[in-house]
Amino acid sequence: MPFGVIELDPDGFVLSYNKAEESLSGMASSSVVGRHFFREVAPCTSVKDFEGRFHSFISSQSGPESFNFTFRFPGRTTKVSIAFVRSEHASAFVLVKAFTEMGHGG
Numbered sequence: 001m002p003f004g005v006i007e008l009d010p011d012g013f014v015l016s017y018n019k020a021e022e023s024l025s026g027m028a029s030s031s032v033v034g035r036h037f038f039r040e041v042a043p044c045t046s047v048k049d050f051e052g053r054f055h056s057f058i059s060s061q062s063g064p065e066s067f068n069f070t071f072r073f074p075g076r077t078t079k080v081s082i083a084f085v086r087s088e089h090a091s092a093f094v095l096v097k098a099f100t101e102m103g104h105g106g
Contacts, residue, residue: 004096007087010058012038012051015091024078024098025071037094044072050082057084058092068099 004021008014014037017029025032027041038046038054045051050069057065066083083095 002097006037006094006096007091008037008054008094009091012036012054014041021096024080024096026073042071045069054084054092054094 002020004024005016005018006014006021007016014032014035017027017032019029022029025042032041035041038051049067053065053067064083064085066081069080069082071078071080079099081097081099085093085095087093
């Protein structure tokens with residue numbers, strides 16, 4: 001897949017984490033699955049514009065939601081497009097696509 005996929009349960013715990021997201025974040029799936037995404041994995045997302053949106057999305061019946069966000073990793077920042085999409089279960093997928101330089105990319 002050309003984008004990262006993180007599956008979160010309604011409380012924000014990571015259920016799955018794909019290879020593309022491992023590449024984007026630099027974190028192995030084995031060190032992320034089972035951990036709290038907003039507190040332990042990506043604390044920079046513990047803000048109203050990300051975690052707040054996630055909780056509003058997961059508690060509503062709304063369709064997919066997308067927005068732009070900047071991940072602030074140690075020593076670098078990565079601008080991304082985020083989409084929340086419901087799974088067949090009570091969980092939600094967080095789709096992450098990095099912006100490329102000059103807006104090009106695949």
